[in-house]
Amino acid sequence: MKIRTKKMIKLGVAISxxxxxxxxxxxxxxxxxxxxxxxxxxxxxxxxxxxxxxxSFLLTDTNGVPFSQSNLKDRWTMMFFGFTRCGFLxxxxxxxxxxxxxxLEGHHVSSMPHVVMISxxxxxxxLDHLKTYVKAFHPSFDGAAGSEEMTHALTKSLxxxxxxxxxxxxxxxxxxxxxHTGAIMLFNPSGQLAAFxxxxxxxxxxxxxxxxxxxxx
Numbered sequence: 001m002k003i004r005t006k007k008m009i010k011l012g013v014a015i016s017x018x019x020x021x022x023x024x025x026x027x028x029x030x031x032x033x034x035x036x037x038x039x040x041x042x043x044x045x046x047x048x049x050x051x052x053x054x055x056s057f058l059l060t061d062t063n064g065v066p067f068s069q070s071n072l073k074d075r076w077t078m079m080f081f082g083f084t085r086c087g088f089l090x091x092x093x094x095x096x097x098x099x100x101x102x103x104l105e106g107h108h109v110s111s112m113p114h115v116v117m118i119s120x121x122x123x124x125x126x127l128d129h130l131k132t133y134v135k136a137f138h139p140s141f142d143g144a145a146g147s148e149e150m151t152h153a154l155t156k157s158l159x160x161x162x163x164x165x166x167x168x169x170x171x172x173x174x175x176x177x178x179x180h181t182g183a184i185m186l187f188n189p190s191g192q193l194a195a196f197x198x199x200x201x202x203x204x205x206x207x208x209x210x211x212x213x214x215x216x217x
Contacts, residue, residue, distance in 0.1 A: 039216050043195070044205035047213075051192035057154045059118065059146035062131035067116075067144040072191035076113040076210070079185040081160050083121035084133045089182050089199070090117075097184070098137040099203035104210065111214060112140075113186075119145040120155065120162045120180055158185055158193065186210075188217070 040047055054069070061067040071077075078097065082090035097115055104112060117134050119125040122145040125133075130143035145151070155162060162180030184201065188194040194213070197206055 039212055042212060043209050044202070045186070045195050045197040045209050047195045047209075048193065051188055051190070051194045053192055055153070055157050057146070057150060057157075059144040059150065059154075060127065061116075061142055061144040062127050062134070063142075064127060069191050071114075072187045074189050076111060076189060076213075077187040078113045078115045079118060079187065080116070080182075081118045081120050081155055081162065081180065082182075083119055083178055083180075084125050084129055085121065086178070089180070093182055093184070093199070093201050094134065094137040094141075096201040096203045096206070097141070100206045100210075101138050101140065103203060103207040107207075107211065109211065109214065113210060115141045117141065117143045118151070118154070119143065120151055121178055122146060122148060122151060159183075160185075186213075188213075 056069055059067040061071075080090075080093055080097065082093065084090070094117065101112070101115060115138070117130070119130055125145055127143070127145060130145060134141040134143040146154075160181055160183060162178055165177045165179055182199040182201070184197040184206070185193055186195040186197070195209070197209075
């Protein structure tokens with residue numbers, strides 16, 4: 001009888017723990033769903049419902065080493081596509097990214113984003129010139145460039161549009177302008193596209209969004 005009683009007690013405890021686990025999981029799922037709704041309501045940029053994988057790519061960063069999908073892993077990455085001869089959109093965007101970064105530093109954020117500018121003008125943007133350009137906005141910023149084909153494939157996969165504009169058909173290629181969208185792509189530590197920010201960019205909004213994502217993850 002004692003043995004049977006002990007078995008019944010153990011069975012009762014096991015069932016109780018199982019039910020507790022089910023209830024806890026349900027509450028966690030419900031709370032997480034509610035939090036995600038709140039996060040989406042507070043988010044200034046566009047937060048993807050499901051983070052998206054992107055095709056593989058291979059560029060070269062401003063230190064002369066390969067820059068690929070593996071560089072997006074294990075940290076948050078903010079990627080902007082522009083060119084150093086850009087008259088307004090690029091310097092304005094990079095300036096806001098610099099202000100955002102310093103704001104996050106001021107808040108003592110532990111997981112700072114890796115900010116990278118990808119050149120859409122690889123023929124004219126040398127890696128040295130690109131490095132000087134991005135570092136002017138913040139010393140921690142990096143740049144990367146690749147072939148025209150690789151750049152086009154990467155921008156296409158992310159929905160970033162750009163096109164060279166030749167105002168004078170007789171003018172040299174070095175005077176060509178480039179029209180492009182100004183979206184900033186945010187990748188999570190798994191290397192997936194998690195969110196993006198469209199113009200006009202505001203440093204405070206991007207910083208707030210990033211801190212919201214850190215709290216959610």
